[in-house]
Amino acid sequence: MSTDSQQNITHSPALEFKSSTFSVPVLVLAGNDVIIIEQQLQDKVNMAPEFFKNSPLVFDLQELNKHDLDIDVAELTKIIRKLGLLPIGIRGGDAQQNQQALKLGIPVHSGHTVAASSETQKQQHPEPESQAVAATTTMITHPVRSGQRIYASGDLVILAQVSAGAEILAEGNIHVYGSLRGRALAGVQGNTEARIFCSDLQAELISIAGNYKISEDLNGAVLNQPVQIYLQNHTLVIKDI
């Protein structure tokens, strides 16, 4: 999201702009019949009411516009709000739809859409048939061996071990559900909010947004333990989970 660097340079500023990335469900529309949309959305919400309650949502009109199907953005927004969701953005809309959205206080997100289906929702989505992990998550099911290097532009989830001499890098978070013996670098593009989660910490090196610790710096209390690692005041904090 956008950053603004204009700051009041008097004494300690009362505010600060920071850039962060959020994972938000995207509602990709394939039909323009608002009655059907309302019905199907209601069904989805009913399946996981807790998940959808007050959940932010971006709606994506790219598919519709590809097929020249128009939709009343005001009407759509009304339905989404009625079902307890909070629309926070429009994506893939045409000029008129974007204008309409802005009038309703809904920001316009840049048009490029990942070719994803309606399954592009949060991974903890309890709904069984759309268990698909969000498009920005890279999932590795086999062991990452010594000498291998894996780079993920979003989150990285590894369901096996990471051997000594292997290197895993992610712009987002890293999860390792096996022994982590290699190097793990999260937030490699500077995301200081990124975290590393692992079920058995034996890493050669851990790093978040360039702040790193080597194996020697890890004390015995955290070694071989399930931990999470995050950044606090430019210092890596290792905490058991």
Place this chain on the structure above:
Amino acid sequence: MARIIVVTSGKGGVGKTTTSAAIAMGLAKKGHKTAVIDFDVGLRNLDLIMGCERRVVYDFVNVINGEATLNQALIRDKNCNLLYILPASQTRDKDALSQEGVGKILDELKKDFKYIVCDSPAGIEKGAHLAMYFADDAFIVTNPEVSSVRDSDRMLGILSSKSRRAEQNEEPIREYLLLSRYSPDRVKLGEMLSVDDVQEILSLHLLGVIPESKSVLNASNSGTPVILDEKSDAGQAYADIVARYLGEDKPHRFIDEKKGLFGKFFGSK
């Protein structure tokens, strides 16, 4: 359907050639027509271990270059007539091998043989790469010490990313762990990694443990694969490995220390 087995390790001196010779002989003895190929061009050893060094006329590189046919180069083993050896060239280096040439030879062998065992050279360079590239199964030979284990791990990474099966998105190579030169006594003293330690690092299916044994050196010096020495523990270990590979259910042996005479009388500690 023929299967190509690569015997590899990354590290040198762990027992790849000994293993290649033993399992090729074991498979042939079980009635499967088997070929064993020495990929260590320039450092030819397999012929010595197989005891056919005085019968080498043509070699692997000659066949690749079209200077000899495969049948001219294959040497029939004197102990088992279902086993054939394709020796490496001693006067050339690994650059004499090409992916296309190796692929062609393997395709031709696949028509006639049930198992093709590729004895990989050490390292991860061209020779080792070509030895594993076409494999269906991989026998990872590892010694119970940290550098060997790490090199094996590296090799496993290469198998899963740079082999033909990986490149063509086919079912991955089946990987098996062979832990060689294992000495339970030294494990107990803490001088050697245990089977469990190695398993934990590599998380790999254990096909068998080969104990450190004098019979291996004797077998190498006399040019008979150690598996033919049925009285030796190493020979039996390889026989078990071949049987397990072929689907037989054999309990693992040679993992626990041998009890000496006193141990038997007084019980082990």
